[in-house]
Amino acid sequence: MKCKYSEIMKTIISKFDEETNYKLAVITHYIQTHELDVSKYYRDKALKYLQDEDLINLLSNIEWDIPFPPTKKPMFTFIDLFAGIGGMRIAFQNLGGKCVFSSEWDRHAQITYESNFGEIPFGDITKINEKDIPEHDILVAGFPCQAFSIAGRRGGFEDTRGTLFFDVARILKEKQPKAFFLENVKGLANHARGKTLKVILNTLRDDLNYYVPDPQIVNAKDFGVPQNRERIFIVGFRKDIGVTNFKYPEPIKKEVCVKDILEERPVSVKYYLSTRYLETLIEHKKRHESKGNGFGYEIIPPDGIANAIVVGGMGRERNLIIDKRLTDFTPVTNIKGEVNKEGIRRMTPREWARLQGFPDSFIIKVSDAQAYKQFGNSVAIPAIQATANEVIKLVFGEVKKE
Numbered sequence: 001m002k003c004k005y006s007e008i009m010k011t012i013i014s015k016f017d018e019e020t021n022y023k024l025a026v027i028t029h030y031i032q033t034h035e036l037d038v039s040k041y042y043r044d045k046a047l048k049y050l051q052d053e054d055l056i057n058l059l060s061n062i063e064w065d066i067p068f069p070p071t072k073k074p075m076f077t078f079i080d081l082f083a084g085i086g087g088m089r090i091a092f093q094n095l096g097g098k099c100v101f102s103s104e105w106d107r108h109a110q111i112t113y114e115s116n117f118g119e120i121p122f123g124d125i126t127k128i129n130e131k132d133i134p135e136h137d138i139l140v141a142g143f144p145c146q147a148f149s150i151a152g153r154r155g156g157f158e159d160t161r162g163t164l165f166f167d168v169a170r171i172l173k174e175k176q177p178k179a180f181f182l183e184n185v186k187g188l189a190n191h192a193r194g195k196t197l198k199v200i201l202n203t204l205r206d207d208l209n210y211y212v213p214d215p216q217i218v219n220a221k222d223f224g225v226p227q228n229r230e231r232i233f234i235v236g237f238r239k240d241i242g243v244t245n246f247k248y249p250e251p252i253k254k255e256v257c258v259k260d261i262l263e264e265r266p267v268s269v270k271y272y273l274s275t276r277y278l279e280t281l282i283e284h285k286k287r288h289e290s291k292g293n294g295f296g297y298e299i300i301p302p303d304g305i306a307n308a309i310v311v312g313g314m315g316r317e318r319n320l321i322i323d324k325r326l327t328d329f330t331p332v333t334n335i336k337g338e339v340n341k342e343g344i345r346r347m348t349p350r351e352w353a354r355l356q357g358f359p360d361s362f363i364i365k366v367s368d369a370q371a372y373k374q375f376g377n378s379v380a381i382p383a384i385q386a387t388a389n390e391v392i393k394l395v396f397g398e399v400k401k402e
């Protein structure tokens with residue numbers, strides 16, 4: 001008899017107290033991988049925590065009632081570091097990969113991740129021993145960029161200690177996956193006058209002995225989503241794989257604009273700006289413009305391309321739109337002034353999800369504030385997938401799509 005994943009999880013969660021995240025990470029990773037050899041990394045602990053033979057027996061007959069279940073008959077395995085809400089995971093799963101380990105310490109991001117993939121990521125990566133991570137073919141990481149202090153030294157593996165890149169490097173060193181895909185903000189290229197990137201490349205190329213073509217700045221809008229988002233991609237191949245030449249994908253010729261991703265129905269009045277807030281934004285822009293600094297709110301026309309969606313730094317205000325479908329202007333939140341009558345509103349979290357290429361089946365369970373943060377922190381899936389496709393082709397031959 002089949003048993004739904006969500007039902008099994010309800011029973012499992014009811015068995016634990018609050019300090020359960022680690023245990024739940026072990027158990028869900030075991031559920032995801034129990035048919036593979038790598039499940040040995042989770043099995044003993046998972047069985048110890050579960051202590052329920054009947055439940056364990058159900059695992060072989062699980063019915064995945066979540067949007068992105070584990071890949072059946074995977075073509076390759078990967079791990080998802082600094083996983084966020086799994087934007088990179090979707091791209092790699094779409095290409096036939098199976099995730100065998102994930103790490104993300106933000107509790108709200110973990111909730112989104114679990115509701116979509118049926119897996120709770122492990123927490124702080126700096127506390128995870130690289131030996132406890134299963135073997136995998138591809139390491140995937142969108143690591144946060146931090147300052148590297150490398151004064152007077154060559155700048156390699158040991159000099160990155162204390163940074164999150166070090167955690168990526170020590171896992172690569174121990175596990176030696178066939179390839180990796182790292183993603184970061186465009187600013188990494190010029191960070192500390194280029195030194196940070198140089199240290200990263202020295203480490204990957206010389207200390208870890210990977211073939212690493214020059215990194216590429218990739219723009220999301222070139223891959224079919226209406227968002228001007230530039231990110232740096234760094235891919236690498238273990239030398240014995242024999243890859244000596246890598247070409248990043250060419251932009252695809254698909255015209256898209258903001259109106260393609262807008263909600264089909266009128267949205268809540270809560271997304272519409274108050275007249276008072278609009279005045280503040282206009283004032284703010286005037287002040288900055290008079291100083292020759294154009295930074296401020298922006299209304300994106302329906303046939304335009306959105307600015308990069310980011311956390312903080314006017315992320316939402318730089319992507320306002322005009323949507324005249326609102327009929328009831330009664331506010332539902334505590335606002336100063338009244339709701340503007342020109343139809344000026346923020347985009348919704350679902351619209352942000354679409355700007356990043358997330359399919360509409362992606363579940364958004366958290367508050368709006370968390371959802372904006374999560375999508376702003378995430379990746380444009382089509383750009384990742386197009387690049388990952390080139391990597392997979394070189395390592396495994398043709399790509400299998402589910």
Ligand SMILES: C[S@@+](CC[C@H](N)C(=O)[O-])C[C@H]1O[C@@H](n2cnc3c(N)ncnc32)[C@H](O)[C@@H]1O
Nearest residue numbers: 082083084085086087088104105124125142378
């Ligand atoms: C730029 S985001 C990556 C987003 C992800 N690629 C996605 O598609 O959603 C970086 C993530 O790293 C997480 N993070 C930062 N430090 C961490 C740590 N020490 N251990 C685990 N996760 C960490 C942050 O919470 C954040 O979600």
